[in-house]
Every structure is written in structure tokens, then in C-alpha cells.
Amino acid sequence: MLRKKTFTGGVHPPEFKSEGEKKKVETCPAPKTAIIPVSQHIGAPAQPVVERGDTVKIGDVVAKAGGFVSAPVHATISGKVKKIEKRPHPLGQNVLSVIIENDQADEWNPDIQFDEQYEKQSTAEMIQRISAAGLAGMGGATFPTHVKVKPPDNKKIDTVILNGAECEPFLTADHRLMLEEPERVLKGLQLIMRILGAQTGLIGIENNKPDAVRVMKAKVNELGLPYKVTSLPVKYPQGAEKQLIKALKNRKVPAGGLPMDVGCVVQNVGTAAAVYDAIAYKKPLIERIVSVAGPAIKEPKNLLVRIGTPFAEVLECCGGPTEEMGKLIMGGPMMGLAQYTLDAPVIKGTSGLIAMKETQSFRPPETVCISCAHCVDVCPMGLVPKALGQFVKHERYNDAKSYHILDCIECGSCSYVCPAHINLVHLVKFGKLKVIEQQKKAG
Amino acid sequence: MDKKLVVSSSPHILIKESTPKIMYTVTASLIPAGIGAVYFFGIRALWIMLIGIVSAVITEFVIAKMLKKPVTVTDGSAVLTGLLLSYNVSVQVPLWMPAVGAFFGIAVGKMVFGGLGYNPMNPALLGRAFLLASWPAKMTVFDKAVPQGGTVSGIDMMTSATPLNVYKSSHEILANSSQYSIEKVQQANEALGKLYDSIEGLFWGKIGGCIGETSAALLLLGAAFLMYKRYIGWKIPFFYIGTVAVLSWIFGAPDSYFGGNVLFALFSGGLILGAFYMATDMVTSPVTFRGRIYFGIGCGVITFIIRRYGGYPEGVSYSILLMNLVAPLLDRYTQPKIFGGRKKK
Ligand code: SF4
Ligand code: SF4
Numbered sequence: 001m002l003r004k005k006t007f008t009g010g011v012h013p014p015e016f017k018s019e020g021e022k023k024k025v026e027t028c029p030a031p032k033t034a035i036i037p038v039s040q041h042i043g044a045p046a047q048p049v050v051e052r053g054d055t056v057k058i059g060d061v062v063a064k065a066g067g068f069v070s071a072p073v074h075a076t077i078s079g080k081v082k083k084i085e086k087r088p089h090p091l092g093q094n095v096l097s098v099i100i101e102n103d104q105a106d107e108w109n110p111d112i113q114f115d116e117q118y119e120k121q122s123t124a125e126m127i128q129r130i131s132a133a134g135l136a137g138m139g140g141a142t143f144p145t146h147v148k149v150k151p152p153d154n155k156k157i158d159t160v161i162l163n164g165a166e167c168e169p170f171l172t173a174d175h176r177l178m179l180e181e182p183e184r185v186l187k188g189l190q191l192i193m194r195i196l197g198a199q200t201g202l203i204g205i206e207n208n209k210p211d212a213v214r215v216m217k218a219k220v221n222e223l224g225l226p227y228k229v230t231s232l233p234v235k236y237p238q239g240a241e242k243q244l245i246k247a248l249k250n251r252k253v254p255a256g257g258l259p260m261d262v263g264c265v266v267q268n269v270g271t272a273a274a275v276y277d278a279i280a281y282k283k284p285l286i287e288r289i290v291s292v293a294g295p296a297i298k299e300p301k302n303l304l305v306r307i308g309t310p311f312a313e314v315l316e317c318c319g320g321p322t323e324e325m326g327k328l329i330m331g332g333p334m335m336g337l338a339q340y341t342l343d344a345p346v347i348k349g350t351s352g353l354i355a356m357k358e359t360q361s362f363r364p365p366e367t368v369c370i371s372c373a374h375c376v377d378v379c380p381m382g383l384v385p386k387a388l389g390q391f392v393k394h395e396r397y398n399d400a401k402s403y404h405i406l407d408c409i410e411c412g413s414c415s416y417v418c419p420a421h422i423n424l425v426h427l428v429k430f431g432k433l434k435v436i437e438q439q440k441k442a443g
Numbered sequence: 444m445d446k447k448l449v450v451s452s453s454p455h456i457l458i459k460e461s462t463p464k465i466m467y468t469v470t471a472s473l474i475p476a477g478i479g480a481v482y483f484f485g486i487r488a489l490w491i492m493l494i495g496i497v498s499a500v501i502t503e504f505v506i507a508k509m510l511k512k513p514v515t516v517t518d519g520s521a522v523l524t525g526l527l528l529s530y531n532v533s534v535q536v537p538l539w540m541p542a543v544g545a546f547f548g549i550a551v552g553k554m555v556f557g558g559l560g561y562n563p564m565n566p567a568l569l570g571r572a573f574l575l576a577s578w579p580a581k582m583t584v585f586d587k588a589v590p591q592g593g594t595v596s597g598i599d600m601m602t603s604a605t606p607l608n609v610y611k612s613s614h615e616i617l618a619n620s621s622q623y624s625i626e627k628v629q630q631a632n633e634a635l636g637k638l639y640d641s642i643e644g645l646f647w648g649k650i651g652g653c654i655g656e657t658s659a660a661l662l663l664l665g666a667a668f669l670m671y672k673r674y675i676g677w678k679i680p681f682f683y684i685g686t687v688a689v690l691s692w693i694f695g696a697p698d699s700y701f702g703g704n705v706l707f708a709l710f711s712g713g714l715i716l717g718a719f720y721m722a723t724d725m726v727t728s729p730v731t732f733r734g735r736i737y738f739g740i741g742c743g744v745i746t747f748i749i750r751r752y753g754g755y756p757e758g759v760s761y762s763i764l765l766m767n768l769v770a771p772l773l774d775r776y777t778q779p780k781i782f783g784g785r786k787k788k
Contacts, residue, residue, distance in 0.1 A: 252782065255783045335454070337453065339448060361451070363451060363457070368561070369560050371560070372725040373735075383779070412453050415453075418460075419465055
């Protein structure tokens with residue numbers, strides 16, 4: 001069967017990965033002061049369980065989950081809780097954060113140890129460990145992992161897909177992880193499949209990372225695992241859940257549905273590695289790999305960074321930003337968020353920090369739509385972004401809804417190609433909020 | 444570091460495209476055909492082109508100023524409109540005509556609606572339609588529009604020398620042969636035969652006609668470049684030309700079915716110019732996949748009907764203008780199927 005392994009639509013932004021992908025992961029020094037926001041995931045914020053003056057060790061819970069769709073957060077350095085107050089958060093606004101002063105002792109919670117029996121644990125215990133470790137999707141979406149591995153009883157999952165596409169320009173963290181620690185990733189996949197009772201394990205990697213494909217394939221063989229590693233055409237947004245399932249499994253998630261509706265669960269490779277740590281070591285999510293890159297960074301690097309490290313310190317570890325820096329993006333340049341302060345900390349979903357030059361920081365002024373249809377051609381969801389943008393501008397939210405605005409995955413491909421420089425995805429995001437608001441009002 | 448960071452919404456990188464870049468590239472892709480026209484028709488063709496362009500640009504500039512709107516005349520769209528208009532007139536028109544046509548196209552076809560992006564119809568074609576309706580006699584004089592090297596038809600018995608004219612009048616005669624003298628019928632037969640024998644000449648440009656219509660080869664060269672740049676898609680030209688080809692084959696012969704001369708239908712007249720450069724005008728064509736297919740087919744059907752049964756020998760401009768008007772409707776009813784979606788009930 002010669003089905004092309006891809007999806008329709010999509011764009012080909014320049015990759016900008018050549019420098020970062022060759023850099024081994026280095027460890028960024030632990031911060032002098034860690035800022036740990038209680039909300040680092042989609043869902044209810046966690047609730048602080050420590051007080052000012054408490055002493056904490058690495059891995060201690062500082063805030064417990066605030067509900068089922070929520071995740072605890074942990075101390076990522078040892079030291080004293082200095083304050084619990086609102087601090088700048090990478091997603092904008094100020095968020096309640098636990099501020100810990102580093103005592104430089106680097107003392108770990110003694111419970112975090114290798115459990116030789118880990119593979120024999122019950123599924124319930126495994127899920128419990130994932131939940132206790134505060135795992136949330138590390139590709140950037142930060143949905144709590146324990147919720148994802150526990151679908152409702154009527155949804156049978158047969159396939160677990162590991163997302164190693166890393167389709168955003170500049171980002172190389174997942175690439176390095178697959179090269180350097182393929183075993184952790186694969187063991188994580190094994191555990192996720194066991195929890196879900198899935199038979200098929202698939203790993204999708206864009207073919208601009210042939211070395212990662214090779215290493216992962218070799219490791220799969222070495223461990224004698226039945227997983228399939230697939231090299232996918234380079235196309236943004238290859239790493240979007242629905243597009244990845246279409247490419248690897250040729251199943252289409254119904255509009256408005258979730259991957260579990262077609263028997264699939266998608267996890268980022270970084271999350272899989274963290275699942276392994278959580279179950280085998282009871283190790284909470286206290287650090288992650290961050291790609292630091294961009295034309296305004298002195299020395300691009302892949303860094304293992306403690307969560308809660310302020311951006312300024314992470315950049316410092318790469319020689320700092322150059323004079324020309326005009327913009328700092330958390331995440332990739334297609335979907336990432338521009339930061340207004342370097343005081344915000346690395347959180348569970350910080351896949352990258354991209355420093356752009358000032359000259360590259362402004363969108364050219366918007367001109368009128370010339371109906372070139374480029375946005376329609378690239379939309380991976382089959383929408384008409386041009387029409388959505390116009391509806392939102394004219395506040396015609398009902399029309400926007402009937403044009404399926406809610407199915408937009410906010411990939412930004414439409415804005416990327418628009419020759420009139422209309423920021424369509426921005427309009428669409430705004431329109432989505434309005435439509436949801438209206439729906440709520442209507443009951 | 445206390446420098447202010449720029450906060451803007453994603454995406455933070457952009458493709459290197461812009462409206463002016465597209466407009467100037469399309470204009471540039473028309474240059475080979477323009478050079479061809481000067482070669483075939485002489486330097487007068489160049490004057491007509493320049494007059495068309497300058498008049499379009501001045502009109503847009505002055506109107507934008509008068510309406511106190513931002514002046515975007517440098518975006519290249521007026522230049523393109525002026526050039527396309529001049530490609531759509533005979534080299535014999537008085538020199539004031541391209542000026543008037545460009546003025547009308549820009550003023551009434553574009554600025555009245557709010558400028559580029561809001562115009563429902565292709566301004567160049569509207570300008571041409573205005574000229575044709577106002578000065579039909581002047582617009583249809585082609586007797587000296589004979590290219591360097593002679594026309595393929597080499598026919599002087601007809602009042603004009605465009606192949607489509609010859610085709611139409613010969614057809615007329617053959618279809619009602621009883622009413623004409625035997626001599627006439629024979630002449631008509633011969634004329635058609637000569638036309639059909641010289642498709643190659645048509646392809647390279649040895650035909651009388653409008654300035655930009657003559658050389659299919661040079662037009663296709665430019666169009667291929669635009670397709671490579673993805674500034675025009677394949678769907679509209681393909682379905683437009685395909686439809687004309689099929690219909691001409693089935694119904695094109697005077698007295699039988701399935702005997703029409705397809706190549707003649709394709710390379711005579713303004714079909715190539717229209718299908719690749721005017722039907723594909725971004726602003727006035729549909730944006731959806733199926734919409735563009737229907738648009739192409741619609742243009743093809745109307746073109747054929749006008750050529751075969753209408754009062755004019757050529758129907759490319761009118762068919763595109765008519766389809767321009769239904770483009771928004773086509774978009775509305777051909778929304779793409781969304782990913783994972785069922786067909787809308
Ligand atoms: S409309 Fe949404 S899904 Fe479609 S290209 Fe734009 S951002 Fe992506
Ligand atoms: S890409 Fe921009 S200019 Fe082109 S149709 Fe879409 S919104 Fe209009």
C-alpha cells in the first residue's frame with residue numbers, strides 16, 4: 001500500500017535546526033531562586049501545601065492537585081520557601097507561585113529511588129505514580145498525563161503514538177532526547193501501552209532527523225520491542241495530534257472529537273521519558289529539556305533546566321541574548337508565546353526559548369485580503385481561514401461557528417502564508433472565545 | 444537588561460510574500476508576451492501598453508487621494524490591470540482608448556468598491572467590456588492587426604482577420620449553405636481548412652487579434668512560471684480550457700457532432716490569456732477547491748456558447764466577468780470538507 005504518510009494542507013517554514021540539533025544536552029545550573037507557579041497545566045490550578053519558611057527538598061510537593069484534571073507541582077531545588085505570591089507567568093498575567101531560595105545542598109526527597117519492582121506494579125498504581133509526579137504533556141499543550149492514560153471505560157485504546165515529529169522550527173529538544181536517551185523514551189512507551197492495554201506502538205519522527213529515526217529503530221530492535229518507527233515527511237503541523245494520527249494510522253479523528261474516539265492516544269516523546277521516571281523512580285517532573293535558540297542568542301543550546309528557573313538565567317547559560325534581541329518566544333515560532341519579561345520561569349510545557357532580533361519582531365502592516373486562497377490551501381483542518389477572519393472582524397460569530405471555527409487547531413499556518421499579512425489565527429482564536437462564550441450564555 | 448520586549452501573537456515567522464510581490468511577479472510574467480506583441484505588431488503595441496499602465500496608475504492615485512483613502516497604488520495591482528487591459532485591445536485602437544478603458548476599469552471596476560480586494564469583477568476585463576460596448580466598431584477592427592510574417596489565415600475576403608472571426612463567418616455560411624453562392628461556400632470551406640492547417644502558427648503567434656492574445660507559447664511560458672511560484676493554481680485554467688476543448692470537439696463542427704477542431708478552439712482568440720491570467724485573478728475567483736473547479740467549468744461553458752451561438756466571435760471576457768459575479772456564491776456553497784467532518788447536512 002503506497003499511501004503517502006501525511007495529511008493535507010500544511011506549510012514548510014524554514015527549519016533553523018542545523019545548529020541546535022548537533023548540541024548535546026547540557027545541564028543548566030539550578031536557579032538561585034526558583035519560581036514555581038501553581039498552574040502549569042490545562043485544568044484547575046494546584047493548591048499550595050507549604051508555607052513561608054518551610055524547608056523543602058527536591059521532589060517535595062509544594063502544591064497538590066486541585067481536582068482530577070489538575071496536577072501537583074513540586075520543589076525543584078532544595079531550600080527555604082521564601083514567599084508565596086503572584087509572579088509573572090509565561091502564559092501572561094501573574095500567577096500564584098511558590099518562591100524557593102536555593103540552599104545549594106541539592107538534597108532530594110529520599111523516596112525518589114529506583115523501584116526494581118516497577119514493572120510489576122498494578123495499572124492503578126502506575127497511574128497513581130504518574131499523577132503524583134505531576135506529569136503534563138511536555139510538547140507544550142500541558143494536558144495532565146494521568147487523565148490522558150485513563151480514558152472513559154467505553155473508549156478502547158488500541159494504539160499509542162509517540163510524537164517525535166518536532167515540526168516547529170528551531171526546536172531540537174525532542175530530537176536530542178531521542179538521540180541521547182532512546183531507552184527511557186521506549187520504556188515510557190511500554191508503560192503507557194501497558195496501562196492502556198494497547199497493542200500497537202507507533203513512533204513518528206520527521207525525516208529531517210534521520211539520525212533519530214536510526215537510533216530509535218536500533219533501540220527498538222535491541223530491546224526486542226514490537227514498535228514501529230516511521231519517518232514522516234517534513235511538514236508543519238505534522239506533530240499536531242490529529243494530523244499525526246492521520247499520517248501514521250490513517251484514521252481521522254472526527255470533527256470535535258478526541259484521539260481516543262479513534263482508539264489512539266498520542267504522547268510527546270519527552271512525556272514518555274517522564275512517565276518512565278515517574279513509575280520507575282517515583283520521580284516527579286522537576287526538570288525538562290529546553291531548546292534555547294534563535295538569531296538573537298549567542299550560543300544556541302539544548303539545556304536540561306529545572307522547572308522554575310527564570311528565563312534570564314536560562315539565557316545566561318547560553319551566553320545571554322545579543323544586543324539585538326527584540327522578542328523572546330516560549331515554544332516554537334509558529335505557536336509559541338511572546339514573553340514580556342525575562343523574570344517568568346520555565347514551566348512544564350516550556351519546550352523552547354527562541355530569541356528573535358528586534359528587526360524580526362514586528363509583523364508587517366496588514367493589507368487587505370486579496371483572496372489568494374493560500375490560507376485555504378494550507379489549513380490542515382480544511383477550514384476557510386479567510387472567511388473566518390472576515391466573520392470575526394465583523395462580529396458575525398454565528399457565521400463563524402457554522403464555518404467550523406471551533407475545529408481550528410490554532411496551528412498558525414494560515415497566518416504564516418498570508419501575503420496580506422493578516423494574522424488570521426489571532427482573529428480565529430478571538431472568535432473561538434466569543435463563540436464559546438455565546439454557547440455558554442445560550443446554555 | 445531593561446529593553447522592552449515585543450509582545451505579539453503567534454506565529455512569529457512569516458513567509459516572504461506580499462501583495463506587491465505577487466502583483467509585480469504576475470506583471471513580469473507577462474513581459475515575454477509583451478515583447479512578442481511588439482515583435483508581431485510593431486512599436487505601437489508598446490505605446491498602447493504604456494498608456495494603459497500609466498492611465499491605470501494615475502486613476503488609482505487620484506481617486507484614492509480624492510476619497511482620502513490610503514494610497515496603495517504602489518502595490519502593483521494597477522500596473523497589472525493597465526497592462527492586462529492593453530493586452531485585450533487591438534493594436535489598431537486609437538491611443539485614447541486604452542486610457543479610457545483603464546480609467547473605467549480602475550474607477551468603476553475597483554475604486555468604487557473600495558479598492559483592491561473588494562472589487563467583484565476583474566477591472567481589466569470590465570474596462571475592456573466598457574470599450575467594446577461603447578465603441579464596438581473601433582474595438583473590433585483587426586484588418587491591419589496582421590502580425591509580422593503574415594496571418595495564418597491569409598484571408599482578406601472577410602472584414603477582419605482574427606481567426607475566430609473567420610471561423611464564425613465561415614461557419615455561418617456553411618451551416619446555411621443553400622443561401623449562399625457556391626463560390627462563397629467554397630471560399631468558406633477553404634478558409635476553414637487553411638485555419639485548421641496552421642494550428643502551429645496559431646500557437647506561436649501568427650494570428651491577428653488583440654495585443655496580448657496572439658502567442659499562446661509566450662503566454663504559457665509566463666503562466667508556467669506563475670504556477671511554479673504558486674501564484675496561480677492549475678484548477679481554473681485546466682477546467683476552463685478543458686471544458687472549451689470538450690465542448691468544441693463535440694459541438695464545434697458546422698454540421699456534425701464530435702468533429703470540432705479542438706486545437707483551433709484553444710489557441711485562437713483570448714482563451715489562453717483569459718484562462719491563465721484573468722480567470723485566475725485572485726480577488727475575483729473563488730478560494731475553495733471545488734469552487735475553483737466549478738468556476739473554470741462555468742467560464743468554459745459560457746465562452747463556448749458565446750463563440751458558437753452568440754453575437755460576438757469571442758466570449759472569453761464576458762464569460763469571466765459573469766463568473767466573477769457568482770464567485771462569492773460558489774465559495775459559499777463549496778466549503779471544503781473539514782478534517783474528520785461528515786458532509787454537512
Ligand atoms: S484556521 Fe486554524 S487550523 Fe486552519 S490553518 Fe489557521 S490556525 Fe491552522
Ligand atoms: S491568505 Fe490572506 S490574502 Fe490570501 S485569501 Fe487568505 S486571508 Fe486573504
